[in-house]
Amino acid sequence: MNPTSRVKIEVCGARYNITSSEPEEYVKELGTQLNAQISDMLSQNSSLSVTDALILCLLNYMDNYRKVEENTDNMRSQLTGYLEDAAKYRIEADEAKREIETLRREVEKLKQELNHAKQAKS
Numbered sequence: 001m002n003p004t005s006r007v008k009i010e011v012c013g014a015r016y017n018i019t020s021s022e023p024e025e026y027v028k029e030l031g032t033q034l035n036a037q038i039s040d041m042l043s044q045n046s047s048l049s050v051t052d053a054l055i056l057c058l059l060n061y062m063d064n065y066r067k068v069e070e071n072t073d074n075m076r077s078q079l080t081g082y083l084e085d086a087a088k089y090r091i092e093a094d095e096a097k098r099e100i101e102t103l104r105r106e107v108e109k110l111k112q113e114l115n116h117a118k119q120a121k122s
Helices: 024-044 050-121
Strands: 005-011 014-020
Touching: 005 024, 014 024, 024 050
Parallel strands: none
Antiparallel strands: 005 014
């Protein structure tokens, strides 16, 4: 686990000390992205307060997070299905290999019997 560190960021003119186990550059990048999104919202709609812009950003993040979680769950479900199919096909392949080997032995035995029968006639 990464050690925790304190990272200073600035969002909408306010300074924050963030304690995180993530790398400092990562936390600073998050702060920069949040600040840019809030600034964009405020510049697009001058009637918004900083709090309003923060709430809208939060709703966007929550919506994206939920969609990512749903996609992740769907991918897990698909992967589980693929793994189950792969296991089933592996078992079928093993059974087919055993059947092929059994048939090869039978063919070899029949060839030997045929050779013995030919030799007995000669």
